[in-house]
Amino acid sequence: MSEHDHGNAASGSLFGDSSDSGTDHSGSGHRAPRRRSGCLPILIVLTLIVVGGFFVVRSLDISNPFASEPKDYAGPGGDAVTFEVAPGDSISVMAQNLQGLDVVASTDAFVEAAKANDKSGSIQQGLYRLKKKMAAADVVSLLVSGETRGMQYTFTAGKTVKEIVDLLARDTEIPRADFEAALKDPKALGLPASAHGNPEGYLAPGSYLIFDDTSAASILAQMVTASKQQIKEAGLPAASKKLGYSEHDLVTIASLIQAEGSLLDEQGKAQIARVIYNRLETEGDANPSRGYLALDATIDFIYGDKVARRTFAEIEAVADNPYNTYKQPGLPPGPIATPSPAALKAAVNPAKGPWFYYVTVNLKTGKTKFATTPEEFAVIEAELDAFCDRSPLC
Template sequence: MHEDESPVLPPQDEAPRSVGGARKKRRGPAGCLAVLLALAVLAGGFYVAVTKGVDFVSDQFGSVEDYPGPGTGTVTFQVEQGDTVAAMGRGLKKEKVVASVQAFIDAASADPNSSTIQAGTYELAKEMRAVDALDILMDPANQVRNTVTIPEGLRVVDIVDILVEKTKFNRGRYEKALADTAALGLPDYAEGNPEGYLFPATYELGPKDKPADILAAMVARWRQAADEAGLESRAAALGRTPAELMVIASLVEAEGRGDDMAKVARVIYNRLDGPGDKGGTNGLLQIDAANAYGIGKSGTTALSADELAVDTPYNTRLYPGLPPTPIEAPGDDAIKAAANPADGPWYYYVTVDLATGETKFAEDYSEFLEFKAEYQAYCETSDAC
């Protein structure tokens, strides 16, 4: 039979014959009853499915379950990077924000702006209309942002103080996370010490972030800054290790400001590499911020003569060369300055105006004494000293 031909049907007044030639009996009342019973069972099953709100109802019969809204209570909902509309719908249904995944998919399909939903944390309610939940997620202004800012120049202990204050975790949780140095993502040359590698920046904390996640994000941000500065390649070009460059960057952070950072870096290199004559310091850096770190104090602390004399590996007045580790967390500018020091013959620097940060650089000791006298005269008329 060709596709366009209709099958030949028996005459309407005859029932089809069986193989033996006997005529089949017409359907009687019992057969009709069986059909009606089957339909009744199907109808009953359909009713039960509708009343129980089973998802398959929406799939099979086109009736999508949706809450009437407006919703009650609060639900914190996280949209992860790369989430599809369906994934969001499943998460929303799990949190009882929407009644069905399909309702959210339908709402998103009807709104072209649904493709602009950004990853982040949002505050919703339980039992919302799907379209209302979608409206909230489409507006970035509705994101719940929990941020913490870590300034430049802080030690690990200071950074943990801020994190304990700004998050719900105690110091013990952070110290435990810091001990798992492999999970932090530290480079091998850090030798398991996070000092200097918790990058100063503003971080957005997710509701599920734990101390290990927060600290690992800080190390990852350091990695970004190191790559941008070409830390490893510049270290090789300067005849230093990447670890040494990070120590220098931390010293620059403690001592320099703005455009002067690259000059401060040059002074450090000159003191490390230069001869003792020509105003050199025989490899002594004489950076008091390092001495302060060695006795457990911040680099901004003014030290007494007795404190400056305390014998620690960080006493740059006693021991030539670099201290063993970074003394604080350097930012982008300090890392770039350490990797790209300015050209110059300087061995000394003096900040002659603490309010403006004006710093003068000297090639020899006699010039340094002139700038020091200028600083002392400034302090006689300023409360900043």
């Protein structure tokens, strides 16, 4: 066979066409190359069809995972989680934060659920009670409804139990009777044994999250738990042994510091602490107070209100009351207000100094001056008299 015959045989066998296998191609040597080149486009087309078909199939295979539903939890959820919607949070930011708390399985699931809910744009800022591993659509529904949106309630230091209950009964839908009943069960509240069943001074200041179904007992128990933590962080257990006072005594002293020096910084509170210790501990004629604390704040506690200056008549009228520190020596039976962490620290770390007196000479700014002798005290008390002559605060 000629070279062209050999090539045609190969071409013919490739396409299953044997009609030319015995044909004499002598004298037509250019036909075979044309047959070959004629077959090449067919081969290319078929290859493209096959390859094209292959890529279509592969393309569909690759796109399937992205076309499927985003990862989502079935719900209904597990452990409770507090979730915050901050001012300006977008849906995507919420999605990231929710996934970080393991509330939703993926950001895509939450974003899609939010898109499907035409009220998702009305989600309000605030703190919400959710659960881990919730279905994304359920999360969106709860946020939109606001049903689990809590109220962050903040108490400042220096309040009595009565004042705290007054505020809670006013600002929540929980009846006052519920709070009063809860206060009668100190064990359920978790009060330390040193409190002797009296929650006064053990309802710590701070912020608390209250939901519609939060009970009076649970709110108060949160405050007691926070109080015990603050007492521990201030070092009262160790200071009790060092200073020779019980933990309850130290909480009482801290409450006096808070009530008398609420406007003072840490140094000022530490100086008031020193005055209290000097009056309690100094013996003999060196102590002009003779062991009486003589604090107006304790008279305020007896009367249940706060005034700038108490009269001698008011003090005499409650002479037998154990909280009357003008008439009863030493510490009162217990705290008279909720101490701040700064007041607790001052109680265990009093400043060093010889003072027995102090006077807040400016009731607007809280400016307070300290004195050692009765003569020095008379001078700074005169400053308060001058202030009161020109101020309605007295």
